[in-house]
Amino acid sequence: MNFSYYPGCTLKTKAKELDMYARKSAEALGVTMEELENWQCCGAVYPMAEDEIATKLSAVRALAAAKEKKQDLLTLCSACHHVLKRVNDDMKNNEYIRTRANNYLKLDEAYEGETNVVHYLEMLRDTVGFDNLKKAVVNPLKGRKIGAFYGCLLLRPSGVMAFDNAENPTIIEDFIKAIGATPVVFPCRNECCGGYIAMDDKAAAQKQVERIMDSAVEHGAEELITACPLCMYNLDANATCHKLPVRYFTELLAEALGVK
Amino acid sequence: MQRIGVFVCWCGSNIAATVDVAAVAEAMKNEPGVVYTTDYQYMCSEGGQSRIKQAIKDYNLTGIVVCSCSPRMHEATFRKTAVAAGLNPYMVEIANIREHCSWIHKDKEEATEKAVILARTAVAKLMLNAPLTSGTSPVIKRALVIGGGIAGIQTALDIADAGYEVDIVEKRPTIGGRMAQLDKTFPTLDCAACILTPKMVDAASNEKITLYTYSEVESVKGFVGNFSAKIRKKARFVDATKCTGCAVCTEKCPSRKAKNEFNMGLNNRGAIYIPFAQAIPNVATIDPEYCIHAKTGKCGICQKNCSAGAIDFDQKDEIIEREYGAIVMATGFQPIKLDNFEEFGYAQYPDVVTSLEFERLMNAAGPTKGTLLRPSDLSHPKTLVFVQCVGSRCSADAKDGKPYCSKICCMYTAKHAMLVREKYPDTDVHVFYIDVRTPGKNFDEFQRRAVEQYGVDYIKGMVGKVTKKGDKLMVQGSDLLNNEQITIAADMVILATAIEPDPSAKQIASLLTASIDTNNWMTEAHAKLRPVESPTAGVFLSGVCQGPKDVPETVAQASAAASKVIGLLSKDHMVTNPCVAQSNELLCNGCTTCEKVCPYGAIEYKDKPIVGPGVPRGTIRRVAEVNPAICQGCGACTVACPSGAMDLKGFTNRQIMAEVDAICK
Amino acid sequence: MQVNEKKGEFKPTIVAFCCNWCSYAGADLAGTSRLSYPANVKIIRVPCSCRVNPMFILRAFQRGADGVILCGCHPGDCHYSTGNYYARRRMTMLFSMLDYLGIDRKRTRVEWVSAAEGTKFAAVMNDFAQTITELGENVKLGDLRCKE
Amino acid sequence: MQRVAEMMLERAKALLADGTVNRVVGWEMGEFFYDLTPAVFTADGLDKFVYNGFSGANLSKYMIKECAKDGKALVFLKPCDTYSFNQLINEHRVDREKVYIIGVECRGMIDIRKIRDMGIKGVTAIREEGEELIIDTIYGEKKCARKDALLEKCLCCKGQEFVVYDELLTTGEAFTVGGNNRFAKVAELEAMTPGERFAFWRNELSKCIRCNACRNVCPACSCLQCVFDNPKSGIASKANADDFEENMFHIIRAFHVAGRCTDCGECSRVCPQGIPLHLLNRKFIKDVNEFYGEFQAGADNTTKYPLTNFTKEDVEPSIVTNRGGEN
Amino acid sequence: MHDTNKDMAEQVIRMSGVNPRKCMKCGKCSGTCPAYDEMEYHPHQFVAMVEKGRIEELMASKSLYKCLSCFACVERCPRNVEPAKLVEAVRLLVIRQQGKNYLKAEDLPALLDEKIPQQALVSAMRKYSK
Secondary structure (H helix, E strand, O other): OEEEEEOOHHHHOOOHHHHHHHHHHHHHOOOEEEEOOOOOOOOOOOOOOOOOOHHHHHHHHHHHHHHHOOOOEEEOOHHHHHHHHHHHHHHHHOHHHHHHHHHHHOOOOOOOOOOOEEEHHHHHHHHHOHHHHHHHOOOOOOOOEEEEOOOOOOOOOHHHHOOOOOOOOOHHHHHHHHOOOEEEOOHHHHOOOOHHHOOOOHHHHHHHHHHHHHHHHHOOOOEEEEOOHHHHHHHHHOOOOOOOOEEEHHHHHHHHHOOO | OOOEEEEEEOOOHHHHOOOOHHHHHHHHOOOOOEEEEEEEOOOOOHHHHHHHHHHHHHOOOOEEEEEEOOHHHHHHHHHHHHHHOOOOHHHEEEEEOHHHHHOOOOOHHHHHHHHHHHHHHHHHHHOOOOOOOOOEEEOOOEEEEEOOOHHHHHHHHHHHHOOOEEEEEOOOOOOOOHHHHOOEEOOOOEEHHHHHHHHHHHHHHOOOEEEEOOEEEEEEEEEOOEEEEEEEEOOOOEOOOOOOOOOHHHHHOOOOOEEOHHHOOOOEEOOEEOOOOOOOOOOOEEOOOOOHHHHHOOOOHHHHHOOOOOEOOOOOOEEEEEEEOEEEEOOOEEEOOOHHHHHHOOOOOOOEEEHHHHHHHHOOOOOOOOOOOOOOOOOOOOEEEEEEEEOOOOOOOOOOOOOOOOOOHHHHHHHHHHHHHHHOOOOEEEEEEOOOOOOOOOHHHHHHHHHHOOOOEEEEOOEEEEEEEOOEEEEEEEEOOOOEEEEEEEOEEEEEEOEEEOOHHHHHHHHOOOOEOOOOOEOOOEOOOEOOEOOOOOEEEOHHHHOOOOHHHHHHHHHHHHHHHHHHHOOOEEEOOOOOEEEOOOOOOOOOHHHHHOOOOOEEEEEEEOOOOOOOOOOEEEEEEEOOOOOOOOOHHHHHOOOOOEEEOOOOHHHHHHHHHHHHO | OEEEOOOOEEEOOEEEEEEOOOHHHHHHHHHHOOOOOOOOEEEEEEOOHHHOOHHHHHHHHHOOOOEEEEEEOOOOOOOOOOHHHHHHHHHHHHHHHHHHOOOOHHHEEEEEOOOOOHHHHHHHHHHHHHHHHHHOOOOOOOOOOOOO | OHHHHHHHHHHHHHHHHOOOOOEEEEEEOOOOOOOOEEEEEOHHHHHHEEOOOOOOOOOOOHHHHHHOOOOOEEEEEOHHHHHHHHHHHHOOOOOHHHEEEEEEOOOOOEOHHHHHHOOOOOEEEEEEEOOEEEEEEOOEEEEEEHHHHEOHHHHOOOOOOOOOOOEEEOOOOOOOOOOOOOOHHHHHHHHOOHHHHHHHHHHHHOOOOOOOHHHHHOOOOOOOOOHHHOHHHOOOOOOOOOOOHHHHHHHHHHHHHOOOOOOOOHHHHHOOOOOOOHHHHHHHHHHHHHHHOOOOOOOOOOOOOHHHOOOOOOOOOHHHHOOOOOO | OOHHHHHHHHHHHHHHOOOHHHOOOOOHHHHHOOOHHHOOOOHHHHHHHHHHOOHHHHHOOHHHHOOOOOOHHHHHOOOOOOHHHHHHHHHHHHHOOOOOOOOOHHHHHHHOOOOOOHHHHHHHHHHHOO
16 A cells, blocks of 8 residues: 655654654554655645645645645654544635645646645545554554543544544554553543644643543553643643653554564 | 406506506507406405406306516405306416516516516416316314323323324324423423423323324325324333233343333333333333344243233334324434534533533432432532533534523523522532523513522633533633633533424425425424425424424424314315326326325326227326325426326416517517 | 617616516515516416426527526426426526527526515516616617518 | 247247237338238238338327227337337327237338438348448449438437337347437537527428428327417418418427437438428427436336426526526 | 724634624633633623624733633534624734734743743744734
8 A cells, every 4th residue: 555655843853763663663554654755844834724725735736746746645643643634625616725825836737635635644544544553563562551642633623633533532542552552532622732833832831731631640650641732842842740651642552563 | 368457557667667557558468368457456356356357257267367566465465256157267367467567676667568468478378277176184183192101191181172083193102302301391390290281191191082002103105184094103112001000020030131221211210111100001011122022032021920910021013004084293303422422521521511411310200319429429519500502503514512592591590590599509610601592571680580589600701621620511602791710610511502403304204205404403384374284285393393392482383283183184185286297098008207206195007098089999097196195296206207298277478478478579 | 678768778678587486476575575676577477487498588589589597496496396396497508509590698597586575576577677778779680581 | 030020020920820919000011121011910910011211100009099999919019119119009009918029029111201311222132241321223233331321210219118018029139229319419509699590490491382291290299280280279381371371380289299209319210301390399308308307208107208297496487587608 | 893893803703703793602612711810801701892893992902812722612502603703803902913913032031941832932922913
């Protein structure tokens, strides 16, 4: 199975592990990730205003490039996934944005949202299948109590993201089970970590992180996993009293598959 | 040749101020077929009508055109006038020169010119009118009530009281419906069972009423006064005539996995069960889904323990065919699924319950025997949070939920809050509300009592998220009046869940060709003036199937529906609308296209001997035949028919084209 | 077509088919509310929008109508439950065909008007009459062999 | 072709001999060699039976009459004809039990008008040699590519599938017919201005002499009495009276067959004035496909035809009024 | 309503694509908002104030920069009002003005620590400056 792959800026620098382990694991699972040539930064936030066209163009370019290769577009970073998925939805359903974006880009063939944007976790669930993943695990992470931290960007707004039940998601818990560990469900797993304001208002970010950590600890988690470099940074840098180790889910995946 | 009289009404100054009525009358004199014209101040008045009658006699009129207000106003009046003068009522046409002319135009010349054209159009149509006679069809003096909740029971009791036979078909093993699950009823706090069960007994013992429980309507054919229905009586695997309702079997049954529907799945029941102690009929039913004997052929413990020998594993479904004059929908409601409202944690935390589940938790016959214990650990909850409008009042583009107000939640939430505070004064009760809607007799007073006497804390705002911390449910919401976000550490959360029509309603509606709205509520024939009739003649609406209602409203509507049914059944014959489709057998080629578009199934294809010019003697052809008692006269078939064989009486192709010609002249 | 000689302006002939249950009642309400629309709109009452045969519309054009409009209950609200759904398909097909034959597609219209929408009825008729007036006299699908 | 024709004759004789059928519906030579006409044969008349490149006539509609007679009739149907027959079954116009259908292979039928239009006059015989036609004329032998002389309907062939039959006669040889986009001309007209379209149709329909050949040949026009022949219908019209009558006739006819027309192309084939009547039907077919999803009349016996069906989400008629492009 | 405010309200409505009239004033957005306590004007007030045309007050408020863009209000709104879009539209109204960037490039070095990921910078610049 071949995917076009959009790594995004942070995966080339601060979140190299997220990327590296994802590639190794994919290889072990027989999935080929073909990194798009000449991808540009997605912008890290989805511009919500109707008249923000230019800020959506780099996402459209990536989407159109995947369309040209007739492949689904695989993402890993939650922020990139969020931006690409929502821009894609605009290109499919918002005529105003579609027309203008196409006017800017002057592609050979107008882009109208044809590409499927697939997150790595969705790929594991829907393409590989958690059952098959389980069979591929050589080093089950037995006994580890792992809390899945979803954050906001993968889940909301659920109408567009269609990732999982936004209020009671199970995909990462199923993933944790597949790699042989014990998932710890904690209520704040889909709360916002405050990552977007971490630079501007550290205190507010700390408050968010505290709440999340408290909830995770209380429900018995011994470590957390995430798909988002921003959550990773924030959970790590702004945790105050409780501090659980936070890892990228791909690191654990690689560990379980014996490719770390 | 027609002899037509044209009567132009002034309607006081309503018409005469803008239309030169005399000029209209004068202009009509020259129209072909017109032999008499006049104008008068109020044609609909006694005086006006007697002028019309006189003219019909004096001039031997074969038809009349009245230029007046909308036919929706006085067509019936003038038809009666015509009949009184010996004319066929369908030899009357109305030219609407008030609503469609004088009231919308200011220029008198222009309005007069238009009135002349409208009058001429009516004359042109009338030239092609033919006398029509209403048909009659016999009325079968028996009613079918679908649904055995309080609505169905009340309707059936009232119909039976008037002396007519009624059958109740209920898909569950007992009648009683949702009301049987309720603990107390607002605003009087009567015990629901105490007021419902006597009615259930009445229904069972009334010799005019036949109960078909654990039964479903499979098909309905026919038309008003003359329906025939097939009812599937599902196998209970228990001989109802032998079962004494002793309930020994239900206790001995080793299969305990089935969710107890009556208790909203809060506990389990046996594979053989009686839904509740006062069930009617008080007969056990085996759920083949869970019955070990049904699955494996082994077990049979119920059979061994039944002293009456009532268990019959070989029982088969039974099909009953019956004829009815009227059908009443009383299919009720269910709470919506909360899968898309997981911010409230319903699927994650057992102590988050729906209001209907809460009814069972408060009920003496419920899973906790009436002691309020929270489901997770059966401890006594101290802090309870009620959340109103869960899934109600959601916009169509929201991710889920219903656009309407479920109507009953404000009141039952006040009731629950009050009952909890009364029974357990040590509790804190909070209610998150958007608006409190309490129109109804003694309703607002009731809600005020909850606040003022029982100290229920009403918070204007909505809950955003429920999380769990320790053994508490952290309910985070807004308090809009204090402009703050609050978090309440609660022991239980009760969601006032939106209600929706029972899923069977949609399918039954299509069996009956009765219409439903976008939310699957049954549509009324007229939202204001015919609220208990469906647009399909002979089908009536009782209770919540038409829209959210509380018990007194349901009962009122149930009785209203019953009175409509009684009115229908009291007739020996139905007079049918004569403006129905008619197939010309000489032209019909039997292609069945018309049959495909008829919404009523009024068209049947039959082999018929065809007699006519140029048709060889003894010719038999398969042709369309319209049943005038079923046809409602929409005309869909007339356009589907390429041969022009199908036409609509009163609105024939030629009549409408004559109108077109008159307008475009 | 009628030419108002006083003013010399073009007064198109417009035929409006209205279903008895919704649109005709909507037209009545427009009248009751004294909402004006041009006098050259003439209404023909039919039981349901599905009673309108394409033949009637062609007949109107044949006899010199400049515009034809069909009004029925909103989809889902048909008195006969499904009539307007059939009408919708039939009219979509017919209008497309008339357009194909060179009859301006603005000369035909379907509007859903409920019994409560008197205002909408008047607005629709005003708009339609204005459109037709702007379009001017209709083409005659005449025969080249016949006299013009 | 010759081989198929021999097989057909052989089967016809056999079925008559064993009493399966008592008559055969096929084609016989008319006044000219290219002028084949449908005919009913009994055992002793079979020598006149012909099947060649001029057997374009669709025999389905003849079966309406045959079904009213006693006994079973054999009919030969080309692939596209079977759609018409199937549609007639759907409309209860034929009795499947009274017809024995042999599906016959067809490689496209020849349009004599196209040969004449090439300037080839005085044609006395035509034979096929591979993809070429050898045409004997009183002026000597001429040649043309077979595909250039095919009927319009064959250029847009529906394919070689038979949707209803009792047995098939095919050679098993590979060949291709058709391949043209049947909606190309419709799209071309749609792209014109209303004025141009109006002029086009006025010109075409003004040629109509109301011979009714189109209606008489059309398998979907199976009314006992046409509304245009019925004085009581209010729209009866026989001759080109003043204006619009022919237009009305053709538009209403197209509407009456809309959703039921299989696009068999017989109307245009038989029109003595060469009016492209199929362009009316194809407009309806194209619209149906675009508005309500692909539909082929006669393809099966279960699908409701588009005008007797609806969905709550159907497009609004305003889709026509609001259509982009010049107006 | 003051005219400038009215124009600005219309602009906010146009930019955001949000119709504040859809709001039924249940307050679920504010019940849900994780940044509620940091805000002077809360999500439900954003909706109500845009509806009433009180844009200048919103523009002057620090609340604009407290929204976490977590979309919880969008996700849970029973009327699909999408308050987050209003916050963003008003913020854009501010930062699109010359010299009104909330976060300036020269402020960045002081805020950096070595672990901070790019996307934190990119997103901050995207959200708070133009």
